[in-house]
Amino acid sequence: xxxxxxxxxxxxxxxxxxxxxxxxxxxxxxxxxxxxxxxxxxxxxxxxxxxxxxxxxxxxxxxxxxxxxxxxxxxxxxxxxxxxxxxxxxxxxxxxxxxxxxxxxxxxxxxxxxxxxxxxxxxxxxxxxxxxxxxxxxxxxxxxxxxxxxxxxxxxxxxxxxxxxxxxxxxxxxxxxxxxxxxxxxxxxxxxxxxxxxxxxxxxxxxxxxxxxxxxxxxxxxxxxxxxxxxxxxxxxxxxxxxxxxxxxxxxxxxxxxxxxxxxxxxxxxxxxxxxxxxxxxxxxxxxxxxxxxxxxxxxxxxxxxxxxxxxxxxxxxxxxxxxxxxxxxxxxxxxxxxx
Numbered sequence: 001x002x003x004x005x006x007x008x009x010x011x012x013x014x015x016x017x018x019x020x021x022x023x024x025x026x027x028x029x030x031x032x033x034x035x036x037x038x039x040x041x042x043x044x045x046x047x048x049x050x051x052x053x054x055x056x057x058x059x060x061x062x063x064x065x066x067x068x069x070x071x072x073x074x075x076x077x078x079x080x081x082x083x084x085x086x087x088x089x090x091x092x093x094x095x096x097x098x099x100x101x102x103x104x105x106x107x108x109x110x111x112x113x114x115x116x117x118x119x120x121x122x123x124x125x126x127x128x129x130x131x132x133x134x135x136x137x138x139x140x141x142x143x144x145x146x147x148x149x150x151x152x153x154x155x156x157x158x159x160x161x162x163x164x165x166x167x168x169x170x171x172x173x174x175x176x177x178x179x180x181x182x183x184x185x186x187x188x189x190x191x192x193x194x195x196x197x198x199x200x201x202x203x204x205x206x207x208x209x210x211x212x213x214x215x216x217x218x219x220x221x222x223x224x225x226x227x228x229x230x231x232x233x234x235x236x237x238x239x240x241x242x243x244x245x246x247x248x249x250x251x252x253x254x255x256x257x258x259x260x261x262x263x264x265x266x267x268x269x270x271x272x273x274x275x276x277x278x279x280x281x282x283x284x285x286x287x288x289x290x291x292x293x294x295x296x297x298x299x300x301x302x303x304x305x306x307x308x309x310x311x312x313x314x315x316x317x318x319x320x321x322x323x324x325x326x327x328x329x330x331x332x333x334x335x336x337x338x339x340x
Contacts, residue, residue: 001054015056017088065089072137078160090138099164100306110155123339127302165306173207173225177238182212190236190290218250239270239286264319268296299338
């Protein structure tokens with residue numbers, strides 16, 4: 001780049017976008033990179049505070065901000081994403097479909113840790129809709145050394161930093177447990193909540209049984225639903241340490257792998273998750289799922305539907321951000337819950 005007084009820049013080539021900001025009216029480029037400055041442009045440039053201006057000088061060792069942003073875009077872009085055109089040195093990635101945003105947080109930190117460049121994403125693990133912005137990329141200066149962008153490629157590795165997993169429409173089974181429901185002492189208000197939660201992602205309940213507090217009967221019901229092709233099973237209630245609560249034992253006897261009984265989230269501390277040998281999840285849902293707007297189940301469900309393994313390590317990490325604030329206007333998933 002070469003710095004010139006604006007009045008002396010007629011005939012020169014702009015090396016970056018010049019943005020005009022008029023509050024409440026516009027924030028857009030007044031002139032684009034590559035524009036050849038005309039005499040008539042000078043008053044406009046002065047009106048946006050450009051008494052001096054950078055013009056382009058070729059340098060084989062440097063990259064312009066737009067070209068460098070393209071490299072950051074290539075580093076990030078996985079399948080089912082589209083890129084915007086460079087604008088003021090920035091490129092965004094947009095979701096082509098509904099899905100679950102995943103990525104390599106360690107490598108993302110490594111690239112951002114190089115300095116003079118940035119990649120900003122939605123919280124990894126967030127469900128997104130088609131058309132949602134996933135990330136933005138840019139370099140900080142107007143030009144950057146080519147070797148620095150090579151370092152960024154090395155830090156990122158061979159695979160894209162971001163991915164978008166399809167959230168599948170699964171056949172779900174529900175087992176409502178508890179003597180109080182089984183014997184008609186209270187109305188079952190849990191089932192409609194469960195159906196509503198899975199319907200948010202296009203899944204449906206294909207099997208439902210109400211069973212008393214008998215762990216052998218609950219285990220048998222889980223096995224029946226698995227045999228009939230259920231891809232996800234949830235057991236509601238009976239998840240505390242009370243002597244009549246038998247659901248955790250029933251899940252343990254029906255599953256092949258227990259991930260966790262308990263999660264560092266509120267609401268949802270008594271959540272349980274297990275898997276069958278062929279990878280189908282069995283959840284124990286505590287009573288809070290019935291009455292709280294958002295709980296541990298809302299954090300786990302999109303991962304289960306996207307076939308992203310839910311591990312004990314991931315669950316343990318939910319403590320930072322695991323407290324739902326129960327806001328009067330709920331904006332989940334665009335909030336801090338589960339985003340530590």
